[in-house]
Amino acid sequence: MTEPIVQVSHLTKRFGDFTAVNGISFEIKPGEILGLLGPNGAGKTTTIQMMLGLITPTAGSVRMFGLDLERHRERIMHDVNFSSTYISMPYSLTVEENLRVVAKLYGMKNVDRRIDEVVKQLEMEEFRTKLTRKLSSGQMTRLTLAKALLTEPKVLFLDEPTASLDPDIAEKIRRFLQEVRRSTGLSILYTSHNMYEMEEMSDRIIFLQRGNIVAQGTSAEITKRFGQADLEEVFLKLAREG
Amino acid sequence: MYLYRRSLARVMEIFYWPFLDLVIWGFITMYLMQFKGGMPGAVTWFLGALILWDVLFRAQQGITISFLEEIWARNLLNLFASPLKPSEFLAATMALSIFKVTAVSVVMVVAALVFYDYNVFKIGLSLVPFVISLLAMGWVIGVLTTSLILRFGQEVEVLAWGMVFLFQPISCVFYPMEVLPPWLQAVAWLNPAAHIFEGMRGVLLDGQIPVIHLVWSFGLDLVYLCFIVAWFHHTFSVCKEKGLLVRVGE
Numbered sequence: 001m002t003e004p005i006v007q008v009s010h011l012t013k014r015f016g017d018f019t020a021v022n023g024i025s026f027e028i029k030p031g032e033i034l035g036l037l038g039p040n041g042a043g044k045t046t047t048i049q050m051m052l053g054l055i056t057p058t059a060g061s062v063r064m065f066g067l068d069l070e071r072h073r074e075r076i077m078h079d080v081n082f083s084s085t086y087i088s089m090p091y092s093l094t095v096e097e098n099l100r101v102v103a104k105l106y107g108m109k110n111v112d113r114r115i116d117e118v119v120k121q122l123e124m125e126e127f128r129t130k131l132t133r134k135l136s137s138g139q140m141t142r143l144t145l146a147k148a149l150l151t152e153p154k155v156l157f158l159d160e161p162t163a164s165l166d167p168d169i170a171e172k173i174r175r176f177l178q179e180v181r182r183s184t185g186l187s188i189l190y191t192s193h194n195m196y197e198m199e200e201m202s203d204r205i206i207f208l209q210r211g212n213i214v215a216q217g218t219s220a221e222i223t224k225r226f227g228q229a230d231l232e233e234v235f236l237k238l239a240r241e242g
Numbered sequence: 243m244y245l246y247r248r249s250l251a252r253v254m255e256i257f258y259w260p261f262l263d264l265v266i267w268g269f270i271t272m273y274l275m276q277f278k279g280g281m282p283g284a285v286t287w288f289l290g291a292l293i294l295w296d297v298l299f300r301a302q303q304g305i306t307i308s309f310l311e312e313i314w315a316r317n318l319l320n321l322f323a324s325p326l327k328p329s330e331f332l333a334a335t336m337a338l339s340i341f342k343v344t345a346v347s348v349v350m351v352v353a354a355l356v357f358y359d360y361n362v363f364k365i366g367l368s369l370v371p372f373v374i375s376l377l378a379m380g381w382v383i384g385v386l387t388t389s390l391i392l393r394f395g396q397e398v399e400v401l402a403w404g405m406v407f408l409f410q411p412i413s414c415v416f417y418p419m420e421v422l423p424p425w426l427q428a429v430a431w432l433n434p435a436a437h438i439f440e441g442m443r444g445v446l447l448d449g450q451i452p453v454i455h456l457v458w459s460f461g462l463d464l465v466y467l468c469f470i471v472a473w474f475h476h477t478f479s480v481c482k483e484k485g486l487l488v489r490v491g492e
Contacts, residue, residue, distance in 0.1 A: 013485075015484070053322075054487055055488060077324055078325050088316035089320065090311070090315040102324075105321070105325070147320065
């Protein structure tokens with residue numbers, strides 16, 4: 001049996017009286033895409049931010065590659081990256097300059113070759129030398145994805161990665177991520193409000209509500225358990241029940 | 243009026259800046275009143291003081307503005323979710339502040355020479371420790387301001403431009419320490435910058451290297467730097483605990 005690459009145990013985050021994440025536990029296996037689903041305020045982003053070491057958990061632990069995140073954050077982060085709608089990159093640098101800065105942050109070698117590869121893979125050639133402030137929102141999303149993939153991570157956190165992309169590019173990105181997963185064994189933790197995307201991308205889904213895991217399994221298992229036709233129906237049912 | 247209740251920038255416009263103007267110009271006036279037939283070497287003192295003050299100011303800005311730029315670009319999380327350590331981030335901003343101070347100093351020294359025939363190197367070899375000490379004090383104020391912005395968010399980003407001026411009256415930039423009331427002299431004595439400006443005047447007046455002031459200045463710089471770096475790490479940890487790191491700049 002394959003050892004999990006990520007182990008989350010009893011992870012809890014309380015802000016005063018408010019519990020954002022309530023003792024959740026799960027694992028991610030090498031090469032697995034795990035979907036994190038839930039309405040706004042369910043605790044998805046807080047969970048990811050704790051797993052990136054940006055928020056200190058109130059209780060519980062995160063282990064990656066067999067190492068405890070709290071004690072080995074810098075070492076772990078060499079093999080982890082993320083992309084999200086709530087980040088951007090310095091506007092006064094070109095796309096390529098921004099990628100170079102990221103490469104330096106992670107102490108990468110063969111920077112030119114790797115930048116060429118991600119620029120080609122994400123079809124960014126036409127705006128490679130453009131200033132970041134002049135990018136459209138779709139191009140910006142591709143840049144943050146490129147930043148996330150540039151460092152060849154073993155674990156990738158994607159918080160709504162296709163939110164501002166047109167359907168054609170979004171589809172290409174999904175196929176590209178699946179391809180990267182197949183060829184490199186990349187593990188991905190994925191959040192999205194697009195249920196179709198979630199079903200298509202995820203090997204397994206965790207459904208969060210008010211900081212608790214209310215369901216987990218494959219898309220088919222979850223829809224069957226809640227007696228609904230598809231994942232969107234499950235989402236609506238749980239969201240409305242509050 | 244509602245805006246004034248929660249806007250530090252607006253409150254500072256009403257209370258902080260006018261108060262500082264009054265204090266600074268009040269002490270300068272008191273000092274100048276001692277000279278009835280004109281002040282000897284006034285240009286030398288004032289221009290030298292202005293150039294050295296800018297070293298302190300830009301050293302602070304090198305740190306604080308670099309941090310703010312990361313917030314404005316929504317790039318802070320990219321940095322702190324990478325292998326970068328907070329101490330490495332601080333070291334990088336300090337290195338940037340050295341670059342900024344060097345560039346600004348070159349501009350000011352050349353401009354003073356061209357427009358006023360003023361050569362700052364009249365201060366002599368003491369200029370080197372003066373600049374290093376002011377750079378360190380600028381870092382102290384810069385890291386303090388950065389910690390406050392990290393803790394209280396962009397609401398207090400105006401401190402990036404205002405905090406350093408809180409130290410100006412007790413830095414005795416344009417007047418000697420003796421002009422201050424005794425209780426404020428005691429406070430100024432604990433400010434490394436005050437020793438540098440006092441030392442600068444000593445050099446220009448009688449050519450003596452102000453060893454006592456340099457020792458005080460570097461000693462205080464060292465104590466404050468150790469304290470403020472520890473304070474930054476503590477603040478960083480509190481912000482991660484309270485979830486403020488991911489909210490700064492939102």
